[in-house]
Amino acid sequence: MASSHASDRDALTKRVLPEMTLAQGRSPAAEARIDSLHPAARDSAAGRFSIAGNAVITGGTGAIAMVVARAVLQHGASGLMLIDLNVETSRDAIRALRDEFPDVKIETREVDVTDEEAVTKAIDETVQTLGSVDMLVCLAGIVGCAHALDMPISQWRRVLDVNTTGAFICAQAAARAMVSQGNGGRIILTASISAHRVNFPQPQVAYNVSKGALLMLKSSLAAEWARYGITVNSISPGYMDTVLNEGEGLAAARKVWNERNPAGRMGLPEELAGVVVMMLSRAGSYMNGADVVVDGGGHVF
Ligand SMILES: NC(=O)c1ccc[n+]([C@@H]2O[C@H](COP(=O)([O-])OP(=O)(O)OC[C@H]3O[C@@H](n4cnc5c(N)ncnc54)[C@H](O)[C@@H]3O)[C@@H](O)[C@H]2O)c1
Numbered sequence: 221m222a223s224s225h226a227s228d229r230d231a232l233t234k235r236v237l238p239e240m241t242l243a244q245g246r247s248p249a250a251e252a253r254i255d256s257l258h259p260a261a262r263d264s265a266a267g268r269f270s271i272a273g274n275a276v277i278t279g280g281t282g283a284i285a286m287v288v289a290r291a292v293l294q295h296g297a298s299g300l301m302l303i304d305l306n307v308e309t310s311r312d313a314i315r316a317l318r319d320e321f322p323d324v325k326i327e328t329r330e331v332d333v334t335d336e337e338a339v340t341k342a343i344d345e346t347v348q349t350l351g352s353v354d355m356l357v358c359l360a361g362i363v364g365c366a367h368a369l370d371m372p373i374s375q376w377r378r379v380l381d382v383n384t385t386g387a388f389i390c391a392q393a394a395a396r397a398m399v400s401q402g403n404g405g406r407i408i409l410t411a412s413i414s415a416h417r418v419n420f421p422q423p424q425v426a427y428n429v430s431k432g433a434l435l436m437l438k439s440s441l442a443a444e445w446a447r448y449g450i451t452v453n454s455i456s457p458g459y460m461d462t463v464l465n466e467g468e469g470l471a472a473a474r475k476v477w478n479e480r481n482p483a484g485r486m487g488l489p490e491e492l493a494g495v496v497v498m499m500l501s502r503a504g505s506y507m508n509g510a511d512v513v514v515d516g517g518g519h520v521f
């Protein structure tokens with residue numbers, strides 16, 4: 221009976237997905253990567269959360285990204301490429317990171333994630349300068365508050381372009397490098413609590429849609445790329461105390477967010493960093509296509 225189910229499934233797989241080979245059991249690429257990159261990690265408590273290889277972080281000089289970058293380095297990443305529209309304004313913070321991790325190569329590139337050619341070039345340069353691309357954390361993102369009746373289409377397009385298409389462009393470029401390296405990889409997309417429920421009180425239809433789409437992007441890429449040993453997961457932060465939430469009209473909104481949140485406060489980027497580390501480390505080797513909400517319980521209330 222079981223084997224007939226298996227052969228039915230195989231037949232269905234061949235018919236529906238002729239070009240895809242669904243991984244049966246363990247992915248050899250994922251296993252090989254875990255063993256080669258985490259040789260000391262088996263059965264060791266510290267090793268469980270060790271990170272191996274080179275990471276690319278987009279939106280890399282943003283508030284959350286700088287905290288995530290430090291955590292990724294603390295847990296053992298051997299190289300870092302920070303990609304952002306604007307690197308210059310974060311020069312001091314990047315210098316501090318280089319001082320703290322003198323043995324690690326920390327590279328930066330000023331790139332717009334919506335520019336396919338520039339992203340591909342930055343990924344190629346990561347391979348040239350660091351040796352490989354093993355992890356990608358997509359944090360580049362913008363918001364915009366406008367009522368749907370008034371929203372200029374140019375604003376709608378830009379928010380979706382940066383938040384959703386930009387994440388796909390970066391994931392595609394990084395995954396191409398990972399596939400050709402043959403060691404698998406880890407990709408994290410940054411969705412939001414806004415992917416799960418409509419923000420209140422600020423009207424942010426484009427932002428909400430852009431983040432909702434990332435959840436399905438994460439699932440689709442996870443399904444397609446598992447056979448290469450690449451995992452794709454997402455994080456959904458709630459309201460974090462960063463400049464992103466200091467925009468016009470958001471001061472009053474902050475009060476409402478805190479009142480409606482069971483924790484009674486906004487989160488800190490540090491409170492996201494551990495989840496990112498887990499997803500990138502050996503501990504996250506079997507986690508794929510998952511989304512983790514980090515919002516103080518805001519989504520359940
Ligand atoms: N702060 C929050 O409350 C919160 C909540 C949920 C999700 N998020 C998401 O987390 C991510 C980081 O947020 P943050 O609070 O650190 O904001 P931030 O503004 O500090 O960081 C975003 C970074 O993205 C960069 N960026 C914007 N457009 C870009 C582009 N086209 N190309 C390259 N880089 C670009 C910015 O220059 C900035 O450095 C965003 O995707 C945001 O939507 C944030």
Ligand SMILES: OC[C@@H](O)C(O)[C@H](O)CO
Nearest residue numbers: 363412413414419458459
């Ligand atoms: O929903 C929380 C965030 O995604 C976001 O920080 C906020 O809505 C932007 O103002």
